[in-house]
Amino acid sequence: MATKPSRSGLLKLAEEQLTCPVCLDHYINPKTLPCLHSFCQHCLEGLPLDKNNETYYLFCPTCRHRTELPENGAGAFPVAFTINNLKDMHSLIKKTPNSQEAVTPICTDHGRPLEFFCGTCDAVICSHCSVRNHKHHECELITDSYTKHCQKLRECLSPVVGKKEVLKKVISSLSERESEIRERGEGVLEEIHKMVEEIMSTLYQSGRKLTGQARRVTDAKLKVLSVQIKAAEKSLSLLEDVEDYVELSLKTGTPQQVLRSKKQMMEHMSEVTAQINVEELYPNEKADFVLSNNIKSIHHIGDIVTYSSTALQQCRVKRVGSFQRFPKKKTFLFSLSMEAPDSSLLSVPVSSLRCSLVPVVHTIPEINCPWGVAASDNHVTVTEFNGKCVTILDRKGKKVQSLEGGGNVKFSVPRGLAITTDKFILLSDKDKIQKIDMNGYYIASVGERGTESLQFQFPAGSANGQFMFPLGIALDSQGLVYVADCNNHRIQKFSPDGNFLAQFGTKTFGAGKLNSPYGIAIDTVGTGLVYVSEWGNHRISVFTSEGEFVTKFGKEGNNIDQFKNPKGLTFDKNGFLYICDSGNDRLVVY
Incomplete structure (x- = not known):
């Protein structure tokens, strides 16, 4: 059992603990906050308040813990009994300097010593209270049980002490890191200074x-x-x-x-x-x-x-x-x-x-139903279906030239186009393929309506190698050919000599499915992925070269990452993706 402190020790302890940290004077009507720090009631009433909605809060002057102010003000906080006990002890010791005996508190109801503790009510009582008001409760003499309760409190205090030690280590670690950062900062500045001086x-x-x-x-x-x-x-x-x-x-x-x-x-x-x-x-x-x-x-x-x-x-x-x-x-x-x-x-x-597969760069507006697109050097060429012309843009989207046909060059329904290595434009226009130079002058054309050699007409078929309104076409780095078979809602893949190899896609709205694929482009510079524009789903779907679905982006609309009946698309040499957003009359660049 622990020994009681000496009279001088008690007096010193009381004097140290009786000073309010706010007013630095002896406590007057001390109150205890939920953080267990105590202050004079009038000191608490003088603290600035923080209002949130209709509730007021104050901050503990010692630890800054945020505490809700009771409706009845600071006076409603619990009485700081430890402070009051120390005040009583301090007064008693000073009045009776030679006394070594503790004075037992008296019951205010019965005038008898408070010698019992009721574990049921968690209250200190006298012998009359134990018989009358606490008859069937767990009551015991304080002299017999005080040591046990003290031990219980110390056991409960153990986690507090443990966490306190952990926090001390954390604070020490933070201080060390702070010193390291400051030293590193000072070191870097010193390095700069010495290096520049040299x-x-x-x-x-x-x-x-x-x-x-x-x-x-x-x-x-x-x-x-x-x-x-x-x-x-x-x-x-x-x-x-x-x-x-x-x-x-x-x-x-x-x-x-x-x-x-x-x-x-x-x-x-x-x-x-x-x-x-x-x-x-x-x-x-x-x-x-x-x-x-x-x-x-x-x-x-x-x-x-x-x-x-x-x-x-x-x-x-x-x-x-x-x-x-x-x-x-x-x-x-x-x-x-x-x-x-x-x-x-x-x-x-x-x-x-x-x-991200789809970081938006910018959009190029005011293009009248763009259908086909091709990129070469520092220019982008687009067919304007409703405008019946071919438009050449610079990299910033500014119109450089508009080719509307002249002389023996006439455009009926310009759709797909490509740029040859010697800088000529190949243009699919109704029943023929036209070849023109970059200034719009006629070079050559092949095709007419029909089913014979070098004649073009809508072919019909759903078997492998047959088409129903074929539109986009693309080649990968190995020379394999990919065709957007629009009305069959699929992509067909062929060898360089035209032999059917594989197909992927079915008509539906789910991920990895296709609904009226119009354009197709392959990122041959980067990933090798296949990008397909879906006219019916208003989106772009991405596949591997084997037809495995990777991702999709876009939905119907006119905002960022939204399309309305997208058609042609292509990659330039820098990996930028150009998409003909025909329903929104714009070219979207990723």
Whole structure:
């Protein structure tokens, strides 16, 4: 059993514990907060409050724990009995300096010593209380059970002590990491200083470049965070506006008005909450950039090596190769070659690379029902079905030239087209194939309506190697031929000499199915994947060269990643995908 502290020890303990940490004076009417810290009632009443809706909160001056203020104010917090006991002990010891005996408290109801403890009610009682009000309760003498209860409290205190030790280690670890970061930062600054001092006379311009690079990294990160903050504030404002409107409607509107507007308000609330992705608003940037020095070249003294999502987004994918798909694991395996902007060094974990098959670049509007598209050098050529012309665009989408036919060149229903290696345009136009130069002058044509050699007409058939309104055609890197068999809702695959090899696709709306495929293109520079435009499903479906479904994107509409009856599509030498969004009169570039 533990020995009782000496009189001087008790007096010292009491004096240390009787000072309020707010007013620094002896406690007056002390109250205990849920975090177990105690303060004078009037000190608590003087603390600033934080209001949330209709509830007020205060923060503990010691640990900053947020506590709800009772409806009756700070006076409703529990009395700090430990402080009051210390005050009584302090007064008693000072009045009776030679007394070593403890004074037993008296029951206010019966005037007898409080010698019993009721375990049922968790209360200290006298002998009369134990007989009258606690007759069948678990009562025991305090002198017999106090040690047991103290032991129980110490057992309950064990997890607290254990967690306290863990937190001490955590704080120590955080302090060590803080010191490491500060030392690393100071070390980097010192490295920069020494390096610049050594070669200042010849590398002053490079030093300014390095400083500018560091500032650009900082500004880029701050810019990203600024955009995120504005987006988050905008989303918050939007939610608050919706909430205010609904609350005002409920408070001021009649039942009939509220019920009439109920559906509209619920749809709007669902729409607003659905369009806000909270995950995208968490911080994308970190303060994790360091100096990587290189003094081998007098023209380049170093780089700030950093992880930056902004710089990562600006990287250019040079090549994607070794593409493999594992359907059971729902994963892909490929090699990736990237080029960072400004030749800067970018250090990123692999987990930060998020690959998307359909990153939208831009759209080129005001094209009258585009049907076929082909890319060559720095130009993109498009057939405008309703405009009965061929339009040549530059890489930025600006119209360079419009070929409307002249002399012995007439366009009836221009559809598919291709650019030859010697820069001539081949154009499918009704029953013939026309060859013209880049200025629209006639070179040659073949075909007429019919079923004989070099005659064209809608063939009909659903067997392998037969077609029902064939439209798009593409060649892969091995020379294999892929044909979009539109009215059979499939893609047929042939050898270079025309022998049927395989087919894939059936008419339906599900993933991996096809509904009126019009255009087809193969990413021969990168992945080797087959892209098919579905006129009936208003989307683009992607397959492997063996016909295995990979993904799809798009739906009916005129917004980003939406199409209306897409037709021709093609890849350029840089891997950009051009899609004729015919129903929206635009060319979409991915």
